[in-house]
Amino acid sequence: MRAWQFSENAYPYLPPAEEYESIRINLPNRNYDPAKGAALYDRYIDEWLVAEDEGLEIMLNEHHQTATCVDPAAPIVLGALARLSKKARLLILGNPVANRNQPIRVAEEMALIDILSKGRLECGFVRGVPYEVLPANSNPTRMNERQWEAIDLIVKAWTHHDGPFSHEGRFFHHRTVNIWPRPFQQPHPPVWISTTTPSGAQRVGTRGYVQATFLTGFEQTREIYSRYRKGWAEAGRGNDVPVNRLAYAAMVYVAKSEKDAHAGADKLLWYMRANKVPFHLCYPPGYMPVPAQMQVLRGAALDQHAAMKDKMVVEKAIEAGIMFAGTPDQVYRQIKKHYEFVGGYGHLLIMGQAGFLEHDETVEGIKTFAREVYPRLKDQFPNTAISGAGQLAVAG
């Protein structure tokens, strides 16, 4: 198993939540102190480099017009990391290509980072959360269609080396595509795609790209992986899905004592507690299929919100499989239980910093995980394993 240190580069120094409607989209940026923000960036980059020193890989992402993740241009931070880090793999998860007008520009940015890092890029693509469509002014309908056209075009741009080709597709138009530089890795950097729905995972499985899912717990993750394997098999890739095709993101905090671990883990729950967004910004038209949107209007969203709120204590979050926290032994057992229940995965994406988890605490969590848990995971869950080996009901 490979572990990745993920930080959203949050800006936590906000007024009391009662004083604003939403932490995203309409929170005035006068609340962002540039000097504090710059210091935070120094700190967050240092933490990634500590993770690298400890043998972990690096992961970052992108959001817009929000204090939860002050990284609206992840390729820029990735460019800095490409030069500051030396050996870690660099995962961007990812590029919100349905919200960007020029897939070719994204192909160029990613190729450049692959060159700068001498082949350490892992290139993710995401559809983006619903609150991204307003900042991007991106049409919330037909996003999946745009995303897939963009991904296919980007991969083609990376792998086409014989002079310009043209692309006149449904959503994107480029008269001459001939990117310089081309990627360092051949034929192209590994492609990752995040989805939290079974149908989305099946589609990723047909392509054979790495599938990442976030905070989907036990049952949902098992269903997502199962559908990935279905797509994989249907596309004629055989029945064996290597675990390195699957990734799971959870909040993780490890400390020598359970008490310290839970104290740190409680601070990680800022991820969920701080995400104050009003209902009307969460469900843009067309983002969800019609039947799901109907359920939302009938009141299902409020039920989900209530269920999520229940998980906002450490013990419940652990029980739900969205958090692994405790002593090294406890965390190892929690991950093992989850791994075996969902069928196995090759990448653990560690949401290991949030809100007011201070630098020393973050570093302590990284080091304790890396030294006390990670070796066991690598030993017990090798990258050569087959996902779902014990679960495949039908072979051939």
Place this chain on the structure above:
Amino acid sequence: MNDAATTTKPTTIPIAGADIEILDRGSGAPILFLQSSQGITAAEAFLGLLAKNRRVIAPSHPGFGRSTLPDWLDSVEDIAHIYLELMDRLNLNNLDLVGCSIGGWIAADMATKAPERLKHLVLVGPVGVKTGPIDKLDVPDIFAMPQDKLNALIYHDPKKSAPDFKTLPEPELQTFVRNRETLALIGWEPYMHNPKLKHRLHRVNVPALLARGASDGLVSADYLASYAALLPKARTVTVAHAGHVPHIEQPDKFAAMVLDFLAA
């Protein structure tokens, strides 16, 4: 010929990959009625009133109601072309064209493309042009506000007129969601307008009535006046005790206003 007093089942006409659901009622000189995103049912009061003296043809736009949405379609102009074809199929000429809200935008666009085929044009709470300053949306952002706030802009009396999602029958809830989704598809960017339209409206050389409800919170009086000024033969009128959808909140006044104008 259909009986105006009874509701009739919609028919479906396939055009360019879209199956268009159509209500066709009454007899006499035809009115093509283009609905707002609130949708339309056969039992709609204003339809019965219009169909007393006229034939009323009321399609659901592609992606609205039970009309299908082909993959290629993503703009008001695309829908306008489908309806021009519908006029050919139904042999509609010298036509009275009435559109509300998004239907008003479609009607205005059709009018620029085939003014010679129209007799009158009625636009009620129409969107489709940008006339105000660059740093302010002409139409408040309906996709970024709570439903109760939006209801207060749409309806003169939200308590009476706004749908209750908890109790709305399944087919109507589905229509609400589909309509809103397709509205986003065609009206997201540029938001609720086509920058070209205002440079084409000079071609609409037929008598035009531009109306809005007095309590319309989406289409302002200034917006309507600016819109009307772009048409050669337009005048404006305000409907009392109505918001953005006078045809729903004031069916009697609406029908009388439309029929009077068309008869003049």
